Amino acid sequence: MRFFTVCILILATLDNVWAQRPDTLRSERVFELGEVTITGFQDLDTLNSLPSRVIANYNRLDVSNALNLMPGIALANVGPRNESVVYVRGFDLRQVPVFIDGVPVYVPYDGYVDLARFTTFDLSQINVSKGFASILYGANTMGGAINLVSRKPLKKLEYGARAGVFSGDGLRANLNIGSNLGNFYVQAGASILKQDSYPMSGDYTPHQYEDGGDRENSYREDMKVSAKIGYTPNATDEYVIGYSFQHGEKGTPPYVGTDPAIRTRFWKWPKWDKQSLYLVSNTAVGESSKVKARLYYDTFVNELFSYDDDTYTTITRPYAFQSYYDDYSLGGNVEFETLSISNNVLKVGAQAKYDVHRENNLNEPQRTFADNTVSIGIEDTWRIVPAIAVVPGISYNARISSKAQDYNATTHEISDFPSNNNNAVNAQLGVLWDINAKHNLQGTIARKTRFATIKDRYSYRMGQAIPNPDLTAEVAVNYDITYTGKLFSNLTIQASAFRSDISDIIQQVDNVQPGRFQLQNAGDALFYGTDMQAGYVPVRGLQLNVNYSYIRRKNETNPGILFTNVPDHKIFGSADYAFLKRFRVMASAERNSKRYSTSYGTSVPGYTLVNTMAGINIVKGVSIEGGVNNLFDVNYSLVEGFPEPGRNFFVTIHLTNL
Incomplete structure (x- = not known):
């Protein structure tokens, strides 16, 4: 904390008069080399882009809560693991992977990321592609x-710092x-x-x-450092080395629901560490x-301790353990883009990724799993006429299992699972029509795939499952x-209708052996719905925003197995008012309908949250803001048995020369 305090004081003395942020610098200082875009399609796609100033204005401190501002995205919580995740139009993070500057950072073992x-x-x-x-x-x-x-600086010297406190002894x-x-x-x-x-x-x-009050075992601590150095020898070329390290610790609050099928876990995570080095x-x-x-090397080191009871002191019972992961991913990709064909932007890309997952419990030998994934693809943006563009794309993907070790807890012997490979073809087509300067229409169709993860294929699920390497x-x-349209001079709207026909879904098939299930490619499903948003400026300084999401997910193979964690309806609205060149107030409200927590019907009711905040610019470049989240102290849950925070407060000071 002393480090941050000293840095803030030094920066505050560098310039007595800070200039107002000019329009040319209000770009979010985007590191454009880290973007992965389809030429022409993301330019107007405000549904799918969330700039840093918006994230900061709503005081969203982590990525999951920031993404919840967007339509088509549902915030969820993997309660037994205390993992914050999102669903994008009904698809989970295994099917919508996470990247940093185009570098994949999802966990090799199960494809998720907290x-x-x-x-x-x-x-x-x-940026979110749906x-x-x-x-x-x-x-x-x-x-x-x-x-x-990530960010890229534009000035000779620019800085920004925030420091604050919030409920729960948060810092x-x-x-x-x-x-x-x-x-x-x-x-x-x-x-x-x-946060304690x-x-x-x-x-x-x-x-x-x-017993209420402070949530048991809900502590968290996340520290991160990042840096990158860039070299731009001329107007076209750029070379960047980047590095980031993050250390996390957390507890898993105990289950406090009413479902007799769910066992209360007493878990702590002493280490959730990730490092990324990329060029x-x-x-x-x-x-x-x-x-x-791009070339990258990404590591993930994880420790999970399961205790006997809510004293979190002993690890002796059969369900208690100490688990260790030591993973890494090594890979790269190369992309060739050319404008040499008239009215075309042609891109050809190839990439390879080597994932290694190593795991063991205390006093057990380490087991190793390794996958090689390769992809070759081509994508073109063809401007047929000035107002219409067509974007075809196709890729071939392959996943080769190079190592997978099985462990017999009785004999303490390690053996090999049978090798397995899988390949898939992705293909898509998009049409972009610029009706005029204020109206745009896009239509797309895409065949996309997901390979089964290491966990999907090999996990025994604590003795309840049979591995299936051939998924x-x-x-x-x-x-x-x-x-996308702009009506009048102060109203913008965007609306999408979507449908996904899904086949070969990996689902649980019960009693493949007595009392044991297996994951198989046994399901078909249909997802469909709409997401939309509107922004309106009725008077100078007042910004009104609203977005709405509707999604239905149908299990067509087995309607009795329900899809979880996504409400049918979600609506979010906010009013942000800046006045007298110094003051700002904002209020927002979010309504989520009922959602299922288990595939057999356990659910949580819908809820409505109201958040408020206010800020003041003390002098140029120095501001203070504070607010109340869950203003009406609603008792709600994203998953049954894991209640979310009640009314909570925050205060933050911000210093910047931007």
């Missing part, structure tokens, strides 16, 4: 992709500093986000393992072509039509 461990402090924007993701992302983008894009502090000297630039950031517990709603009824380059080839390349890829055919 988005609460990823803070938003050093991001320029978050259904129609660029072929150049590679494999497993069955439902889309999430790309966290947040972050510093971003950058310098652009023309041919060279550097960007660095450091942050800490910690979160407050329960006053309407919560005490339970055996939760990104862009090199011009002649006057009309360029080559873009094949899930397949989705995604359809979308999106309208």
